Amino acid sequence: MSTNPFGVQNPEHVNPEYIARNFVEMQTDFPRLKELGNTFIHGARGTGKSMLLRSLEPRVMILQAKAEKLKDLPFVAVHVPLRTTDFGAPEFNRFKGYAVNAIGEHLLVMHVVLRVAQLLDSFSGEISQISATRFRERFEELFNVAGGSVANDTDTETSHEGSPFRSVAETCEMDIFRVRQFLVRQPFRNADPDYAGALAGFLDFLIPLAREVKRLDGVPNVPLFVMLDDADNLSIPLQRVLNSWVSTRSTGDICLKVTTQLAYATMRTLDNRIIESPHDYAEVNLTAVYTASSDTYSRRLHEIVTKRLRNSDILSSVDEFFPLDTAQEERLHAIAADIVAKHVEINLSSEDQVGSARSRDEARRYTVPTFMREIAGSSKSAHTYSYAGFRSLVDLSSGVVRWFLEPASRMYDRVISEGLGDPGTVTEIPVSIQDAVIKDWSAEFLEPLTRQTTEISDTQTDLSEGIESLHADGHETVLYEQLRNLIEGLGRLFRGKLLDANASEQRVFSVVLRDRPKPELERVLSLGVRLGYLQRSDYAAKEALGGRRPRYILARRLGPHYKLDISGYAAHLSIMSRDLEVAMRNPGDFVKARLRQDGSADSQFSLDLDGDRLEHSDN
Known part of the structure; x- marks a missing residue:
C-alpha cells in the first residue's frame, strides 16, 4: 500500500531528504x-x-x-x-x-x-x-x-x-x-x-x-x-x-x-x-x-501535487486524481450557454469582439449563482453543490498550502479505509468522498472560535494596552466571540446576495471599509487576518483621489459551510464600520439590515442556511 502523499508534517521535525523531495518554490519573491x-x-x-x-x-x-x-x-x-x-x-x-x-x-x-x-x-x-x-x-x-x-x-x-x-x-x-x-x-x-x-x-x-x-x-x-x-x-x-x-x-x-x-x-x-x-x-x-497571484499559486500547487503523486508512484494526472462532478459540470455548461444566448439576443452588437467578451463575462458572473438558486429553490431537491475537483480545492485553500494538503490527506485516508482504491494504490478520489470531507473540513474551521467563546480566560489582557502577541490574544474570549459573530454575519450576507436574482453583483466574497474602524473593530479584524478567517488587501477607492481603503476577503475555506460560490474573482461590498460593529454583536440584525438596504424596494429575503432555501415575499 502506498503512503499518503498528502500527509502534513511539522517542517521543524522532517529531515532534509523530505524537504528536498517535496519542496516547490511557491512565489516569485x-x-x-x-x-x-x-x-x-x-x-x-x-x-x-x-x-x-x-x-x-x-x-x-x-x-x-x-x-x-x-x-x-x-x-x-x-x-x-x-x-x-x-x-x-x-x-x-x-x-x-x-x-x-x-x-x-x-x-x-x-x-x-x-x-x-x-x-x-x-x-x-x-x-x-x-x-x-x-x-x-x-x-x-x-x-x-x-x-x-x-x-x-x-x-x-x-x-x-x-x-x-x-x-x-x-x-x-x-x-x-x-x-x-x-x-x-x-x-x-x-x-x-x-x-x-x-x-x-x-x-x-x-x-x-x-x-x-x-x-x-x-x-x-x-x-x-x-x-x-x-x-x-x-x-x-x-x-x-x-x-x-x-x-x-x-x-x-x-x-x-x-x-x-x-x-x-x-x-x-x-x-x-x-x-x-x-x-x-x-x-x-x-x-x-x-x-x-492566484494563477501563479495554482500552477505551483499543481507542481506540488504532481511531485507528491509521483513520489508515491501514483501515475494519475492531478485532474484525474481529483475528478469533477460531471453531471454538475454539464448543467453549468448548459446554464452558461443559455446566459450567453440571452445576452446575444438582447445585445444585437454582441457579434463584435467587445460584445463577445461581455457575454463571456456575464456567464462567469451568473452561471454558478443561477445553478445554486436552482438547487436551493426546492426543499425536495436532493442535489447539493459539489466543490470537488482540483481547481475547486485550489480556490478553497485561499493561498494556504496546508489548506490544500490537509483535506486531500483526509480524502486519501478515507478511500483507503473504505476499500475504494485499487489494491496497493489509489488512482482517484471519488467525488462523493471529496464533497464529504470538504463539508466537514469547512464547518470545523469555525469550531475554535466557538470553543473560545465558551471558555473562561485564565488571564485577561487589558485591551487598552493594544495587541501583545499572538499567544496573548489566544486568551481574549471577547475578541473570539466578536470575530465569530462577524464571520457569521458576512457568510450569511454573502449567501443572501448569491440567492438574490435581482442583485447586480451576486458573487460577493469581500467588503471594503469606507471609513476608519474604531480600535475595537480593528482588533477583531486583525485577529481574523492572523487566524486566517480573513485576508486583507488594499483597494483603490473611486470616491477619493489616490485614496486606498482596506479590503477584507472571507477565507474561501468557509465557502462550503455558507454555500457560496468560491470560483474565480468575486465582487466586494462597500460598507461602513458601524455596520460591521453591528455584525460583531448581532449577525442576524446585520444581515437583515444590509439585505434590506441592498434589495429592491418591494422585496425582502429570509435565509434558512440549514434548509438551504430562499423565501421571497412581495410587500
Whole structure:
C-alpha cells in the first residue's frame, strides 16, 4: 500500500531528504530571500514559511544538487524556531525594563548559537579539527567575557573529546536550562536574587562568533543567514531586541530572515526607534502574494501535487486524481450557454469582439449563482453543490498550502479505509468522498472560535494596552466571540446576495471599509487576518483621489459551510464600520439590515442556511 502523499508534517521535525523531495518554490519573491540582507517574511499559518526557510538549509541545498559540499554554497543558513514554550512563557512577564531585555536577549543568542553549533557539528567531517577547535576556543573566550563559565559545566578534558562543535552546543543547552530555571523559580523566592549568569548580546557575542564561522576552513566566507521562525511568539520586549539587531545593519556578518504569523506587534527598537524598509530590511507577505497571484499559486500547487503523486508512484494526472462532478459540470455548461444566448439576443452588437467578451463575462458572473438558486429553490431537491475537483480545492485553500494538503490527506485516508482504491494504490478520489470531507473540513474551521467563546480566560489582557502577541490574544474570549459573530454575519450576507436574482453583483466574497474602524473593530479584524478567517488587501477607492481603503476577503475555506460560490474573482461590498460593529454583536440584525438596504424596494429575503432555501415575499 502506498503512503499518503498528502500527509502534513511539522517542517521543524522532517529531515532534509523530505524537504528536498517535496519542496516547490511557491512565489516569485523567493530569490530575494537569498540576497544578503535582513528580510521579514509574513504569512498566515500554513502558508509554507517554515518549509521555505528550511529549503535554504545547507543539507537541503546539497541534496537538491545546488552544491557538492558546504564550502561550495552561496550562503550558510541556520533554522532557529522560536517556540512559544521557549519565549512565550508567562515567567517573562514577571520582569520589566532592562532585566527582561538583557536576560531575554541572552536567551535568544544562546538558542541561535546552539543551532549554529549543531549545524556545524553535522558537517564536522568537512571542517578540520584545528579550525573547529579555534571556533570552540573563541566561543569560550566570548562566553567567559559575557559572564559565563565553561570550565564549571563539564570536565574540561572530557568535553574536549569528540567534536568541538558538540561541546559548544552542550554548553549552550546547559546555559539555556539555567536561565529558564532562574526565571521559573522567581515566584517561589521571598526576595529577587541578582542574576549571576552570562549576558551575551548581538554585537559583543553573536557578531564576533559569526565572523569566526566565516573563518572555518570548510565553510564559505559569506555572511551567516540566521532564520528566526515565528517571531511573533516573542514577547514585545524581545521583539524590540530583535528589531535592534535588524537596525545594526550588520549584514556583512549576519543576515536575519524573520518569519511572522501576521502578529508581530512592533517595529520599534530598544531605544524606541522604528526600523524601516528598505533601509533596514526587505519585506515579503506570502498571503498577499498568493492572493494577488492566484494563477501563479495554482500552477505551483499543481507542481506540488504532481511531485507528491509521483513520489508515491501514483501515475494519475492531478485532474484525474481529483475528478469533477460531471453531471454538475454539464448543467453549468448548459446554464452558461443559455446566459450567453440571452445576452446575444438582447445585445444585437454582441457579434463584435467587445460584445463577445461581455457575454463571456456575464456567464462567469451568473452561471454558478443561477445553478445554486436552482438547487436551493426546492426543499425536495436532493442535489447539493459539489466543490470537488482540483481547481475547486485550489480556490478553497485561499493561498494556504496546508489548506490544500490537509483535506486531500483526509480524502486519501478515507478511500483507503473504505476499500475504494485499487489494491496497493489509489488512482482517484471519488467525488462523493471529496464533497464529504470538504463539508466537514469547512464547518470545523469555525469550531475554535466557538470553543473560545465558551471558555473562561485564565488571564485577561487589558485591551487598552493594544495587541501583545499572538499567544496573548489566544486568551481574549471577547475578541473570539466578536470575530465569530462577524464571520457569521458576512457568510450569511454573502449567501443572501448569491440567492438574490435581482442583485447586480451576486458573487460577493469581500467588503471594503469606507471609513476608519474604531480600535475595537480593528482588533477583531486583525485577529481574523492572523487566524486566517480573513485576508486583507488594499483597494483603490473611486470616491477619493489616490485614496486606498482596506479590503477584507472571507477565507474561501468557509465557502462550503455558507454555500457560496468560491470560483474565480468575486465582487466586494462597500460598507461602513458601524455596520460591521453591528455584525460583531448581532449577525442576524446585520444581515437583515444590509439585505434590506441592498434589495429592491418591494422585496425582502429570509435565509434558512440549514434548509438551504430562499423565501421571497412581495410587500
